Amino acid sequence: MLDAETGEAAPPRDLEVVDGAVARWSPAPDAAYCEWFALPGFVDAHAHVSSVTDLVGMLAYGVTGYRQMWGEPAHLYSAGVHRARHAVLPLPWTTAGVVDGPDSRIPHHVTVVDDARQVRRVVEDVLAFGFDGIKVYDDLARPAFEALVREAERAGIPVVGHVPEAVPLDAAYPGMWSTEHLYGIVPNVFRLPAADRWAVLADALQRHRDDGPAVEGAAGRFVCPTLTAWRARSGERRYTRPSRTLLQSATPSRRPAWHAAARDALSLERAEAQRRSLLVDRLGGIAYDLSRRGARLLVGTDCGNPFVLAGPSYHKELAELSRSGLDFATVLKAATVDAYAATGRDPARADLVLYRRSPAHDVTRLARPDAVLVDGVLLDADDLDHLWGLRLTAAGLDAGTWRRGDVDPAAGDRQNKETADAG
Template sequence: MRIEANRRDLLRWLATAGAGLAAAGIAPVAFAQEAAAAGTDVVVVSGVTVVDGTDGPARPDFAVVLVGDRIAWVGPAAEVPLGGSARIIDGRGRYLVPGLWDMHAHGIDYEDLWPPLFLANGVTGIREMQGYDENRITRDKIDRGELLGPRVVLASSIIDGPVSLLGPPITKVANAEEARAAVRTAVAQRSNFVKVYFYLPKDAFAAIADECRRQGLPFVGHWPYRLRVLDAAMSGQRSFEHLFGLPIATSSCRDEFLARLDATPFDPQAPRDFFNLARELDRRAAQAYDPAAAARHFAGLNASGSRLSPTFAVNRVISLPAGTFAHDPRNKYVPREIRDVWADRLPLFSPVTPEQIAQQEVYFHAQLRLVGEAHRAGVGILGGTDCQNPYVYPGFSLHDELDFLVEAGLGPRQALQAVTRDAAAFLGRADSAGTITPGKVADLVLLDADPLADIRAVRRIDTVVTAGRVLDRVTLDRMLADAESAANRPAEMVNARSERLPLHGCC
């Protein structure tokens, strides 16, 4: 009874102290009364340093009050009437950040593996980049509260041309009519956005862009080879994945290399040949950086509002010899049949000879420099990993991605914002997510070290809060142990879907 009485006291205090809720358009008195009537859980993270995801300074000795799945109050810890009222999380010596977003992920439908791995690493939201029946089901389970997992913003089926690197379940379109139909299907399947791919014919791409405008659905994806990147951006493509085409677009040999690609057909008998040519030209172009061309390109991206999603985590894997990650300790969370596919397909992309290894090392660091230049020019950067491609791990690899963003030239605060505030804004969720602000969703990560001093602090997780549900360190360790056990069950007991794993060098 005392806990309940004190909980009511805290809610009564919130009714008068909830200026932050009022600023978010929520009536504090009604909010507190509804929470009291419903018996909603109240959690207070007390004495913590709040790194709220905005440009403001870190705020030491603060408290954050959570009521159900909402942040209800943020302010000095001394102002909160505690005394055993609600669940208290001791934040002293710790740092509270918004929940992280992986903005390029795959495989959420491995339900006993990927969802817990994301959450255990502080990833409370993902942009799932290929829609199909299984992960639509998983998304809905999470939305209904039947499955514990990150929030899922889900793509359409990948839409590509009649020649493609990919097989089912992608959608191939040969003309404008088929392209429009694919967009309408995406709407019917409740896709959050459309994803386009490399080999789309120009007329099909234009139809997708127009139909997406008609339907009010954003579209993102790979560089469509038959268009210039800026033409695609001005047509409405909101993000470009993996940096494909960026080295060419910012080089002194841009026109020569683009003319060569324009003159090269897509070969249905050897579809990878064009991809390999484009990638090799990108690599060579990275050594011919032209500041003037780059300035024009970055200005064009800014004018269109398009973002870059570098996915350094996967780019790093394919820049190194195939065996580099064979003994990575994180492999214990990945089923054997997936690792077997990784080992089989990664050699399609990895360097082998000493000369190739040296070339790819130079290329990768040129990509880092390009993203730094883009960031300094004001281009928006999204933090994603392309997990489920070889040796790119759910949750864990987002920490790697943050390291790479800092190495590229973002400050720790800016890198953190790329996977919190800026991710939410890109997804149209700035009013409900991305910062530690009253009225927003209670997706939080409590760290044992300061991420503004060293971005690697995001690995030192004490507690994760997802939609108001508190996962302490004991719970997170149990989730990791359960995922490891699930990954190491006999193959016939695992959700084996290796025939459609997105292992084609980036999806």
Template sequence: MSSGLEEAQWRWRRNLLPEGDPLVTALEEFAARPRNHILREVRQVDPVTGEPGPVQDLTVTDGRCTTGPSPYSGPRQPERKRPCAWYAVSGMVDAHAHVSSLADLVGLLVHGVTGCRQLWGEPAHLLAEGARRARHVVLPRLWVTAGVVDGPATRLPDAVTVLADDKAVRRVIEESLAFGYHGLKIYDDIEPAVMDRLANACRRAGIPVVGHVPERVPFATAARVLRTSEHLYGVVPNVFRLPQDRRWPSLAGALSATGVRERAAEMSDALAGSGPHRHLICPTLVCWRARSGERHRTRHSRTALAAATPSRRRAWQHAAREALRLDPVEARLRGATVDRLGELVARTEGVAARLLVGTDCGNPFVLAGPSFHKELAELERAGLSFGALLRAATVNAYRAMTPALPGTGRTAAVPASSDLVLYRRHPNDRVAGLARPDAVLIDGVLLDEADLDRLWALRLSVSGLTASDWPRGELDPPIPGDRPTEGMSVLAERTTQ
């Protein structure tokens, strides 16, 4: 990318797989395991309806799955009486991630997230994805954008590729193809004319364009150009560009009772007219919630702060202080505004077929892994069905990660994933049941409960924590006495010394 961006990328993260790291060692050991299995008496959960299928055997051959009749040979009984050893859900995808460490990738894996879209890519992410494809390590699949592109008025001139003319457009496409990035992410200040030229050039090259809906581009126009849009921008304003005292009042005003209905209708019309490539929406409600300062569903605890990637910890500390200083009444008002974002999603006609589950993990108090299931819980509270959420976390995400057909803007046929998340009990139509898998089958490697516990313990040990500090499957760490302020002040003192 541009020299400034390239320097920033290589300066910050050259490698997500440091030699000798205990997590790397464990993932290399797992990669050497057999990739052929027979799993007996499995009921695969339909990712559209959420209903379990018939009991079958699952044969895994070099990472690919096929099904067959169960060897159950007892007296023929009704389907509900037949034994079932496993319920299998397709591998889930965090559709909006900012992974900055191996601990982040492991956090995803142990929570059943076998893929992610890295929407601010760096060479380190491509190196990790290459190691996964070569089967040197067991990792979630990474779909990586070539950093971020924006216009000359960008707020982040040292961190993005600025597109000011046709020459810059050609260069960013050539470099994306040369380095093997999977897509391009656009930001808020790209000019409409430049965005149009970029989209046409990317269509010819077979490069998907994703990202923020620019402020000067109508949402309906963006929905015809972008494969995915993030954070509901374009439908609601990007309030985080405003001065801090205007952010939440502006969002609340946009989401009044009338505003929710109007914006849902606007989004419904735009999606209906988005054409054959079927634009996808990634709301990232869990990140909106964390940025609100609301303290009920975002637990600003010492444990959560410790679990942050070190390079991000200062930002997390700042967010915690801001939340703790926030008036409780104001915090509840902001939380109610995020609830209305969920209402907007639920009211939009056809959004269930266009939805993605993404977290924006890496932002303060949005931890890779647990926050994926917090996003599912946000969407469930908004009124989305269990089947709609499974589809958003799996089938829709696979489509978002499928290569584009050059010259058409459409995607190739979406392959079925052979990654599976396995449970001894059916999640019973509640997404909370998905947060603690009993096993994960990823690229043919079977990780059982002991393996997942080991990985989670190693991931926590990177932060000086143990599994008792944050049990696997818990969306937030327990807080003794439910008083987060004391622990955070201690941590803040330690980090500033």
């Protein structure tokens, strides 16, 4: 077992699993021999799962749990199926949709609250349906936010999501179980016209640098940076590669948005793409600073957004955090120990990712597990390859188009502006 706190391999032991839980660890009879290297199953701490192909992609890349951050009652079904052991699925932690204020820019897609009665109704619905948390959004007013935090705390319900623009960060940290996308330190620039987004982000990063770190209250708090989603929206093409295979892999309902993003990315001048990429690097620097100041980082992808595919993009996020300067142990802790704490997962569960070679100190080795043990069922490399092939086939692709373990399709499958325009 690799120690998820230190990233170092522990002495070999025999593992016994009964009914999906660890029953016994015992010293291996031959301490010099080790057949597997094991880690706790990974958790995608910010996901928007919309199909079974998303769940298959997660399993194929070692993700055995996720936080569904815009939930509906239908999303609870997969949790029920998992608990009934009728299927092998990643275990979800699900929020009750999104709570926003009367000035919401997406009023038809959120629950609008503006008074104490509406706040109580939200909390009662969460308890009635059995959701795991409440997600708040950008336009929630501060009085409603504070009332919601109080009622949720009484009911034992975590409040997560975007730091509302009307709520100062030092007031948000104590009331929110986790904050997403580094909002509150920088604004949600994607609410702005496309031409203004990156200039506003640059200004916010400069203010953050000039005014000193706005991260003092983050110690002990869960923060999910989703750097890979920021990177994907920047249009740069070093780490985000628009391709025909990637675009076709998207859920059909998402493909128009993905194609539009590909056209935007391919139309960027190289200098502008590089400028935006450097801004995302600076966001990584904020994540590094948060970790150094005691924040508990979470590995989340925001999968579902353009170029962010469930499974492969999880390992892009690990790479982003590693490039920001975080060491292997810190990244591993964010992917497992802290993610389990953030979702309240039972540490006795035996969900594991297993490797024939030790992945210690190298995040790139984590993307292709040789087996996954989930809910007491062992999926070996052949099973995982088959699942990934089925996921590609469901998208109309040849099963050999994209090798499991690669975070992008083969380099020869690049997109050009003409094929992007043609869809």
